[in-house]
Amino acid sequence: MKIGVFVCHCGTNISHTVDVEEVAKAAAKLPNVHFATTYKYMCSSPGQALIADSIKEKGLDRIVVSACSPSLHEKTFRKCLEEAGINPYLVEMANIREHCSWVHSDRAQATKKAIELVKLSVAKVSRSKPLSKSFIPIEKRVLVIGGGISGIQAALDVSFAKFPVVMVEKEPSIGGKMAKFDKTFPTLDCAACILTPKMVGVAQNKYVTMHTFSEVVEVSGHVGDFTVKIKKKARSVDLKKCTGCGACYAKCPVKVTSEFDEGLGKRKAIYVPFPQAVPNVPVIDRNACLWFTKKTCGLCKKVCAIGAIDYDQEDEIIEEKFGAIIVATGFKQFDHSVYGEYGYGKFKDVVTGMHFERMANSSGPTGGKIVRPSDGKEALDVVFIQCVGSRDEQKGVPYCSRVCCMYTAKHATLLREHNKNAQAYVFYIDVRAAGKNYEEFVKKAQDEYGAVYLRGRVSRVFEKGGKLIVRGADTLSGSQIEIKADLVVLANGLIAQDDATTIAQMLHIQYDKNRLFTEAHPKLAPVETITSGIFLTGACQSPKDIPDTVATASAASVKALGLMVHDKLEKDPLVARTNNDLCSGCKACYLACPYSAIEMVEIEDRKLKRKRMVSRVIEGVCAGCGNCTAVCRMGAIDVEGFTNRQIMRQIEAL
Amino acid sequence: MIEEIRQKAKELLAASKVDMVIGYRRSGDGVSTVPAFIDSAQDVDSLVWDQNCVYNLANYLREFPGKKIGVVAKGCDARAIVVLLQENQLERENLFIIGVECGVTDISEKCAACPRTVSAICDILIKEKGRKSGAPGNEKDAYAAVEALEARRAEERLGLWREEFSRCIRCYACRQVCPMCYCPKCVADQTMPAWFSKATSLEGNFAWNVTRAFHLAGRCVDCGECERACPVGIPLRDLNKKLEKEAKELYKYEAGSSVEAKPLFASYDKDDPKDFIK
Structure with missing residues (x-):
């Protein structure tokens, strides 16, 4: 074994505090060290050439670079070794900059510490093994979970690069929450007008397969090779045969409240959720349909000329393979029933922002009139209450939902547009309008559409003489005020979907205390998850408005496409490995692994002459974090590049 | 019976x-x-x-x-x-x-x-006839020995254990009688790496006994077999009880109470106490 030690001055970054010549001299005396020298900048081309030449001339077979953090230049020096003809994993870095010269001032002490650090690296590299990179094949298909605007954009972006996409949406139509909106801020385009072309784009795209009224029920495997089970719920209507003529739901005698219209309107037992639904194929609500509840009626089947109605359809589970998964499961509106003081549930005329959207929509339940649900009369004085659930650690969620200030400004604008005599009052805590043209939009709602903004919380809403009395504080004038309102609109925040944790556990991705999915890095990896090959977009990660949602969808698509363009994925060999002889199969590593990179397999134990279970690392998934090796009592699982033998040798060297 | x-x-x-x-x-x-x-x-x-x-x-x-x-x-x-x-x-x-x-x-x-x-x-x-079912022992006394040790100064405790471990003859009787010591190859017997000295030096003895105690944290069910089997009378239960107490106080975890429970050290909960990390 011939170890070479290369001590870097780093300009004066290191040599200012550490006597690098002294370090090199001490290093030369260490066991197995054949050569030690210093250079001004080891990472520079001549510095690397010095290492490469020394390897060739002096026959060095292991290298210690005593310089900066390995996170900076380990890759540089690995490449240098590779080019010089020795295994790139036979280099260790002794960090005498961040861990030494930058944090100490006493030159003698710092030099002493630098020598110790070099000693450790020499000890470690002497136990290093040549390692080789592995490759994982990539299934060139992408799964998009969720068919809202975020999933739609992701599917379109991936399909544009001509890779197959499968979209799974739990509702009978794609479109998500955006399909319910009337207009969009800050430009007031009609939501449907900008969304439906994209929905149709998905439906007509030959690279996209849609599974609506379907759910992902099981995910296994790893980046490049996910196996996913999708449950296609029984729609009771044949997707291939149906032409969307609408005869069935025209004749259906059963009326129930419409989820799409937030309970303000009615739908039939066989229905399409909204006129622009994609696919434009009805679904039978088996809980309401007379055929399924009482075995009577059967009208829809009689009127369907092409025989598309299929009462016998059953849930079907299909299994497909994917190389990457984009999670676009969206959000849920905060349930404000905890705010008793706002009178929701008690007073019909206290509604949510989503109700307002449906009322403002010309194809909505009120035909585009802003009315009082109690008596159907047009609402003139409307009070908007901000931060319902948001920024409230006691009753709601601690975070700001980011979109409510804007959609309330939009509602205030729309109110006046629908009725010149209407007046909007907005109770707010702060107006948060950080976005392109957002502040201007709010200003316009105030200046041009006459919305009155009152800074303060509402303490109570009660009924008096057919009106709602909203009592609140105006903290700017320091007075208590009461407003007689026809309608109160609550600006509910955005929270995680009910099944968010189930989805996260199925995908092995993390979620935070608000059950929102956690990105791999809050700044530098905002659409990645810790599970490689799984990406996040939209409000399932944090509340987002449409522009941000679309941007993250495109970002996630690029990340997925980045995988798709490769035939196989190069994988660093610094992964965990099980020693079957030592493994007792106790499953501790299997449970401790945050990446689900460990599986339990049966092996034939020749010594015991029987089969037994041991753990096995799925190399493609392992991130080399070392959790497994920390929980393994027998030291049966070891991380390459940080093996127990290497670490013990370091400890002994101290 | x-x-x-x-x-x-x-x-x-x-x-x-x-x-x-x-x-x-x-x-x-x-x-x-x-x-x-x-x-x-x-x-x-x-x-x-x-x-x-x-x-x-x-x-x-x-x-x-x-x-x-x-x-x-x-x-x-x-x-x-x-x-x-x-x-x-x-x-x-x-x-x-x-x-x-x-x-x-x-x-x-x-x-x-x-x-x-x-x-x-x-x-x-x-069941034992004529006995009220499940009449528990006096749990208050369960940690009396541990608490007595905790009350002493760290140096004193160290001295005490050095004395106890110096008697260890590395017969590994504690390991052999322990149902939890089932590793195919005990760390004490491994050579690559050699985790600690195999000789009956104080250093090796200390490492062995402390390692075994750590490996039993959240797993020891206090059957007391190790202490009974120890030929030189090292109070091994005191070590195990201390870790049992820690697991109980920090994580509300009691070994052997549920098959479904995730093993203490193999699981992580975001509500786990973090204040001991300094």
Whole structure:
């Protein structure tokens, strides 16, 4: 074994505090060290050439670079070794900059510490093994979970690069929450007008397969090779045969409240959720349909000329393979029933922002009139209450939902547009309008559409003489005020979907205390998850408005496409490995692994002459974090590049 | 009680519900007991049950993979079985657990403070006649020795343990009697790397005993076998009890209480206390 030690001055970054010549001299005396020298900048081309030449001339077979953090230049020096003809994993870095010269001032002490650090690296590299990179094949298909605007954009972006996409949406139509909106801020385009072309784009795209009224029920495997089970719920209507003529739901005698219209309107037992639904194929609500509840009626089947109605359809589970998964499961509106003081549930005329959207929509339940649900009369004085659930650690969620200030400004604008005599009052805590043209939009709602903004919380809403009395504080004038309102609109925040944790556990991705999915890095990896090959977009990660949602969808698509363009994925060999002889199969590593990179397999134990279970690392998934090796009592699982033998040798060297 | 145990064992063997019953039989000295491995219904009369039934029979279960075993299990044996099931070392369907309620028999000193005399897991529970079911021991005393140690200064404690460990002869009896020490190759026997010295130096002894205690944290069911088996009388239970107390206080975790519970050190919960990380 011939170890070479290369001590870097780093300009004066290191040599200012550490006597690098002294370090090199001490290093030369260490066991197995054949050569030690210093250079001004080891990472520079001549510095690397010095290492490469020394390897060739002096026959060095292991290298210690005593310089900066390995996170900076380990890759540089690995490449240098590779080019010089020795295994790139036979280099260790002794960090005498961040861990030494930058944090100490006493030159003698710092030099002493630098020598110790070099000693450790020499000890470690002497136990290093040549390692080789592995490759994982990539299934060139992408799964998009969720068919809202975020999933739609992701599917379109991936399909544009001509890779197959499968979209799974739990509702009978794609479109998500955006399909319910009337207009969009800050430009007031009609939501449907900008969304439906994209929905149709998905439906007509030959690279996209849609599974609506379907759910992902099981995910296994790893980046490049996910196996996913999708449950296609029984729609009771044949997707291939149906032409969307609408005869069935025209004749259906059963009326129930419409989820799409937030309970303000009615739908039939066989229905399409909204006129622009994609696919434009009805679904039978088996809980309401007379055929399924009482075995009577059967009208829809009689009127369907092409025989598309299929009462016998059953849930079907299909299994497909994917190389990457984009999670676009969206959000849920905060349930404000905890705010008793706002009178929701008690007073019909206290509604949510989503109700307002449906009322403002010309194809909505009120035909585009802003009315009082109690008596159907047009609402003139409307009070908007901000931060319902948001920024409230006691009753709601601690975070700001980011979109409510804007959609309330939009509602205030729309109110006046629908009725010149209407007046909007907005109770707010702060107006948060950080976005392109957002502040201007709010200003316009105030200046041009006459919305009155009152800074303060509402303490109570009660009924008096057919009106709602909203009592609140105006903290700017320091007075208590009461407003007689026809309608109160609550600006509910955005929270995680009910099944968010189930989805996260199925995908092995993390979620935070608000059950929102956690990105791999809050700044530098905002659409990645810790599970490689799984990406996040939209409000399932944090509340987002449409522009941000679309941007993250495109970002996630690029990340997925980045995988798709490769035939196989190069994988660093610094992964965990099980020693079957030592493994007792106790499953501790299997449970401790945050990446689900460990599986339990049966092996034939020749010594015991029987089969037994041991753990096995799925190399493609392992991130080399070392959790497994920390929980393994027998030291049966070891991380390459940080093996127990290497670490013990370091400890002994101290 | 013993009649019921014999009856059950006979029944199980006769009906071929199990291949073997593990219980206790009298040893050659006529007083103490040894584990009995009975594979025929005719031999069940050799089974005994009294205050000499000290061994943790869970220790033998791993020796018979694939076989159906009936096992006589005291409270602590049953807890050990739970941990072994949790750790994927046994198959529940291959076990018939004959739970025996103990405590009144006063098997050893630790039994006086044992709060859990009834098997945590069993297929049949055989009770002591004329005794109120599950009358617990005095739990208050369970940590008396640990608290006495905690009250002393760190240097004092170190000195104390150095003295105790200096007597260790590295016979590994503690390991051999422990149902949790089932590693295919103990860290004490490994050479690549050699985790600590194999010689009976204080340094190696210290490392061995402390490592074993750590490896039992969240797993030790306090059967007390290690301390009983130790030929030089090292108070090993004090170490284990300390870690048991920590696990209880920090994570509300009690080893051997549930098969479904995730092993303490293999699981992470975001509500886990973090204040000890400095």
